[in-house]
Amino acid sequence: MLRTQLGRQPHKGSKGATEARMQHMVVFSVGGQRLAARTEEIGGVMPWTGSTAVPSDTPFVRALVRQEKGCLPVFDLAAKFKRSLQDGEPLCLVVKHVDGPLAICIDSQVPSLHMVARSAVQYRAGNDPDIAGTCIAGEEELPIINLTTLGVSSNRPA
Amino acid sequence: MGLRGHKTAVVSSGLAVRFLVALMGPTHVAFPSHWVRGIVTPAEGGQDGHVTWANASYERTDLARRLTIQAKGVTAETRIVLYANEQRSRSFAVDKVVGLIDVERTLIQPLPAQFRGGERERLLGLFVESSYIALIANPFWVLELPSRTNVLDVFALRVSERRPGEFDSRLRLPSAALEEASAMSAGSAK
Numbered sequence: 433m434l435r436t437q438l439g440r441q442p443h444k445g446s447k448g449a450t451e452a453r454m455q456h457m458v459v460f461s462v463g464g465q466r467l468a469a470r471t472e473e474i475g476g477v478m479p480w481t482g483s484t485a486v487p488s489d490t491p492f493v494r495a496l497v498r499q500e501k502g503c504l505p506v507f508d509l510a511a512k513f514k515r516s517l518q519d520g521e522p523l524c525l526v527v528k529h530v531d532g533p534l535a536i537c538i539d540s541q542v543p544s545l546h547m548v549a550r551s552a553v554q555y556r557a558g559n560d561p562d563i564a565g566t567c568i569a570g571e572e573e574l575p576i577i578n579l580t581t582l583g584v585s586s587n588r589p590a
Numbered sequence: 591m592g593l594r595g596h597k598t599a600v601v602s603s604g605l606a607v608r609f610l611v612a613l614m615g616p617t618h619v620a621f622p623s624h625w626v627r628g629i630v631t632p633a634e635g636g637q638d639g640h641v642t643w644a645n646a647s648y649e650r651t652d653l654a655r656r657l658t659i660q661a662k663g664v665t666a667e668t669r670i671v672l673y674a675n676e677q678r679s680r681s682f683a684v685d686k687v688v689g690l691i692d693v694e695r696t697l698i699q700p701l702p703a704q705f706r707g708g709e710r711e712r713l714l715g716l717f718v719e720s721s722y723i724a725l726i727a728n729p730f731w732v733l734e735l736p737s738r739t740n741v742l743d744v745f746a747l748r749v750s751e752r753r754p755g756e757f758d759s760r761l762r763l764p765s766a767a768l769e770e771a772s773a774m775s776a777g778s779a780k
Contacts, residue, residue: 484723485616487658489707496702496716496723503716503723505702531703583704 455553457576459569460525460543462536463515466574468567471545473579475526480537492583497524497535504535507582512562527579534582546570561585605695605746609717611724612671612684615659620717620724621673621732622745623690628672632683635670641681648672653682653732657712661685678733691724693717695746698726714741 456471483495483506495506504526510517520540527534546569553576555565562583564576609620610629628643635641641648650670654661662668667686673679700715714726729745730737738744 484618486705486709486725487617487712488705488709489658490705490709493704493706498718498723501718502699503718505704507704529704534702534704 453550454547455550455567457546457548457553457567457569458543459546459572459574461518461539461541463510463513463517463539465513465515466572467577468546468548468569468574469577469579473528474543475528475533477543478524478526480522480524483535483537490583499526499533499535504533506535506537509536509538509577509582527582529582530580530584534579536579536582544570605748606692607695607698607742607745608690608692608747609724609726610671611688611691612669613686613688614654614657614684615661617657617659618688618719618722618724619657619659619684620691620693620726621671622726622729622742624745625673625675625729625733626671627674627679629687630670630672632664632668632670635681641670641672643672646672646674646679648674648679648681651680651682651732651734653680653684653727657727673729673732675729675733675735678735680733682732691719692747695742698742711737 457468458471458474459466459468461467478499481498483497484503485495486493486505488494492508492512493505494508496503497506507527517537518539518541522537522540523542525536525538525543527536548567548569552568553565554567555576558565562578562581562585564578566573567576568574608623610623610626611618611620613619627646627648630641630643634643635650639650641650661683662685664683665685668683669687670681670683671687672681698715698717701710701713705713712728712731714728716723716725718724726742728737728741730741
């Protein structure tokens with residue numbers, strides 16, 4: 433369930449050399465906030481079927497969502513960015529988190545796959561440990577979110 | 591005496607844990623039933639902070655507040671659960687009794703590691719039912735006792751040890767309360 437935008441892929445040079453200069457990114461939206469993430473950090477996208485609240489003290493981790501016979505914890509990315517999900521049927525983005533699979537409720541707009549030149553990716557540490565930097569995808573400058581360590585740096589004792 | 595809310599989640603020869611499932615606010619909370627001593631109505635519970643039932647006294651605790659759950663408030667379905675072991679006893683309100691359920695030990699999942707806060711002390715894990723996900727309350731925490739490791743192993747029953755149709759012989763609820771719980775849970779538990 434990913435829209436591919438390969439039209440921007442450069443045609444010069446060998447395929448291997450080209451791919452070495454490219455970074456695969458997925459662009460998705462949470463409450464209208466567009467974000468980019470590395471494709472290897474994403475486990476899949478599926479319809480959002482609703483969540484079960486968990487009385488939790490962990491910031492932004494306060495629900496579970498069913499997946500097959502089990503369930504996944506939910507990270508409330510919309511709350512982190514102080515946004516509300518847009519109207520429509522939301523989607524569930526499954527993330528390959530360091531602590532195990534994690535679900536994020538995202539806007540109904542289907543995530544798109546982009547090949548971004550590495551020169552258009554700027555990694556830099558900022559105030560938010562969940563943001564790795566920025567990239568230019570589809571002529572938009574977007575924050576890159578660290579999905580695999582989402583919520584870890586800010587909550588885990590150093 | 592029939593407990594219509596009783597359900598066996600799976601049939602296997604392994605270990606199972608029997609839970610009393612109750613609604614607290616929107617949340618299904620499961621309590622290992624071995625320490626359930628009774629279920630009474632708020633009117634039977636008394637007003638002085640203690641419930642006395644079958645010559646035993648149970649100090650009231652606001653479990654919903656401790657769990658940080660927004661309870662509904664007292665309704666016709668509110669019940670007081672009497673919970674105790676040999677050391678301590680407590681009583682607490684739940685919004686609705688759903689019923690008893692046997693869950694195979696292997697189907698009980700730990701709380702995912704992404705939950706890092708105080709909920710790890712309060713909740714032992716969860717199990718998934720067809721219509722809900724139940725969060726398992728730590729019975730030691732409920733009774734305000736020091737917790738221990740492998741808590742659920744204390745409550746595990748070997749399924750093959752029970753005869754067909756036999757309820758947990760350790761679960762000795764007042765019969766009136768059981769009948770009432772049965773009637774309440776008949777519409778919601780399967």
